[in-house]
Every structure is written in structure tokens, then in C-alpha cells.
Amino acid sequence: MKVFLHYEDNQDKSLHKSLKITLPKKWKSGPTNKLLEFGVESYNASELGKSNPLDAATLHLAHKVQPEESKSENDAVLTPLASDAIVMEVIDDRDALYMCHGASQTLQQIKDIQQAEIEKKKQELANTVACVHFGCKNRWVKGTPPPDCTYHASPPVFHETAKFWSCCPQKKAYDWEDFQAIKGCLTGKCTNVKEENEQKQFLGGCDLREQIGEAQKLKSIDDFNAAQAAGGSEAAPILTRLKGVMAEIGVENELFDQVFEGIQKDTGDDLDAATQELGVKLKKAMKAIAVEQLRIK
Structure with a gap:
């Protein structure tokens, strides 16, 4: 089992350090505090430890956890690991761990804090209305x-x-x-x-x-034929017709909506201006394809 241990909890990046550690078998069934103490000893034994000595009693281990509702790695947050938690139960192979300032807490202390937060939220909900x-x-x-x-x-x-x-x-x-x-x-x-x-x-x-x-509104056959003769403008708005045609040639509706909404933002939500701008961009894209075809020939 290998882990990556980082110390980055310092504004001075020159004091940061990363370690790649292969854990002895007996450490897997031991507490995470053992791993923290090893990391601190390794850091203090280096040149960095001389100018920035670390104290294991004032540090804790943490790993990054990404919220379930988020898909971006940038949203991951550092979550402390209890000092008496068993390594194999809370750490996976090749996990990235971080030595952070702030004393470690035991499993019971973390549980007590979480319970206090739950009770606090319950009290707030009981005293307020939504x-x-x-x-x-x-x-x-x-x-x-x-x-x-x-x-x-x-x-x-x-x-x-x-x-x-x-x-x-x-x-x-x-x-x-x-x-x-x-x-x-x-x-x-x-x-x-x-x-x-x-x-x-x-x-x-x-x-x-x-x-x-x-x-x-239901249309008669005569109404439908009249609309078709007029180019279909009475049957559906131009954007609806364009969106349907684009879907038929493989451009998904979601992609069409995303692009058009981006154009709307640039035009201040002016529908007519956004429609005209979409036409300009499509024309440029077609010209670019034509130029590329000439190069190929």
C-alpha cells in the first residue's frame, strides 16, 4: 500500500514538501497518527525542517473529499482524519494525504462535534420558518x-x-x-x-x-399547406425550425441551447440580436469549412 503525503499548509511554497511512502503491513491495522508522526519526522530531518520545524501534536492528517453534487475536482475539500482511525479503514492505496495545522481529534471527538452541529441545525430549524x-x-x-x-x-x-x-x-x-x-x-x-x-x-x-x-392550436390541412407555402414561418419560429434541422444532422438540442444562451448573454438577452449573431457565426463557420476544402484540393 502506497500513499502520497503532502505538507502544503504554509503560504511560503518553498517550505512545501511531498513524500511517497510504502506503508509497512503492520501500519495498515494501526492508527493514522502513526503515519502523521512518520511524516513529521521525515520533514524535520530534511533541510526544510531546520527553518520550519513541525510538531506532530499540533498537526492532523486530512484527505480531499469531493462533494457528491459536484463533478469538479476544484470543489474537493480537505476532511480531517481521526488520530485513532485505522489506516486500512479510512485510507485507500495511492491516496493523497495532507499534513495540516491544527491538533488531531479522535473518532469520539469528531462524532461529538458532528452531533453538536446536527443539534444546532435542528434548533435553528425549530426557531425559524422558510x-x-x-x-x-x-x-x-x-x-x-x-x-x-x-x-x-x-x-x-x-x-x-x-x-x-x-x-x-x-x-x-x-x-x-x-x-x-x-x-x-x-x-x-x-x-x-x-x-x-x-x-x-x-x-x-x-x-x-x-x-x-x-x-x-390544431391546424387544418389548408392552414398547414398555407404555412408550408409561406416557407413554414407560421408553423414554427425560425429558431425552432433551425434547432430541429440541426438535430437531424447530428447537432444535439442541448448543444444548440448552450451555444445560443451564451450568445444571448453577450447580446443582453436580446432575442433578435442573438438570432442575427448566431447567423453571423454560422456563416463564418461555413466559410471556414469552404476555405479548408480549397486547401485540401
Whole structure:
């Protein structure tokens, strides 16, 4: 079993040090504190230890843990390891471990701290109320005036990989953090009183198809033929037609939406300007392909 032990808890990068350690078999069933003491001894025996001696009693071991809701390695956080935890139970082969300042805690001490945090949150929840407006995360103390609120008019939609608020369908996100960052479209005061005709808390593909079906007006054959003769402009908006055609030639709807939303941000959410800019970019792409074809010939 091999591990990588790092000391980086110092603003002076010249004092950082990394070790690659092959653990003796007997260490696997021993406490993590043994590994910490070895790392400190190795550091102090080097030239770095002379100018920055470390004390195992004031340090603890930690490893990086990535939150379940995040896919980015940048979101990983250092989580302390208990000093009396068994190495093979909390450390995997080739794990990256970090020696951090702050005294180690035992399994019982960590458990007591976690329990205290749970009790604290329970108490906070018991003494406060939550806003029921869509997208608002405010809580306030019972019996006090509600705070100002920025919220959404209608429920969120989770359809395939896209996430957006049904009142703001032009602002789509594809990961949870970006979705939560979408600003509400309404302002007012928080409330904990639910409406009598309460809406669904979220919508899915079935709800979207149902809404589309209700919104579409049935056309006669004559209406359809007239629309086709007019180039289809009455049958569907230009972006809808373009999106459908792009999908037929292999450009996924999600990719189309992502690109167009990026253009909208640059044009200040002006739909007409964004549509024109998309046309300009597609034309440039086609010209680039034509130039490449000439080079090949």
C-alpha cells in the first residue's frame, strides 16, 4: 500500500514538501497518527525542517473529499482524519494525504462535534420558518417581519440534462451550481403561507409535453399547406425550425441551447440580436469549412 503525503499548509511554497511512502503491513491495522508522526519526522530531518520545524501534536492528517453534487475536482475539500482511525479503514492505496495545522481529534471527538452541529441545525430549524416562494432560500426567526425576497413565478423544470425555471425558459443550466445561480424574476416579501391552489414543486418532460399540447392550436390541412407555402414561418419560429434541422444532422438540442444562451448573454438577452449573431457565426463557420476544402484540393 502506497500513499502520497503532502505538507502544503504554509503560504511560503518553498517550505512545501511531498513524500511517497510504502506503508509497512503492520501500519495498515494501526492508527493514522502513526503515519502523521512518520511524516513529521521525515520533514524535520530534511533541510526544510531546520527553518520550519513541525510538531506532530499540533498537526492532523486530512484527505480531499469531493462533494457528491459536484463533478469538479476544484470543489474537493480537505476532511480531517481521526488520530485513532485505522489506516486500512479510512485510507485507500495511492491516496493523497495532507499534513495540516491544527491538533488531531479522535473518532469520539469528531462524532461529538458532528452531533453538536446536527443539534444546532435542528434548533435553528425549530426557531425559524422558510420562504415558500420558488427559488428563495431565505429563513427568518419566527414572529419577526419577513425579509425581502427575490424568487421565481413558477416551478423549476428538470428535463433530460437541462435545468431551468418554467417562468424563465430562456435561461437554461446543465449543472446544479449554475441552475441555483439563476436569479429570480420577481421581487417582494418572503412568506411561509402556501397558496390554496398550490403548484407542483417541479416539472418534468411529461409536464412540458402536456403544456405544449395545450398551447398548440390544431391546424387544418389548408392552414398547414398555407404555412408550408409561406416557407413554414407560421408553423414554427425560425429558431425552432433551425434547432430541429440541426438535430437531424447530428447537432444535439442541448448543444444548440448552450451555444445560443451564451450568445444571448453577450447580446443582453436580446432575442433578435442573438438570432442575427448566431447567423453571423454560422456563416463564418461555413466559410471556414469552404476555405479548408480549397486547401485540401
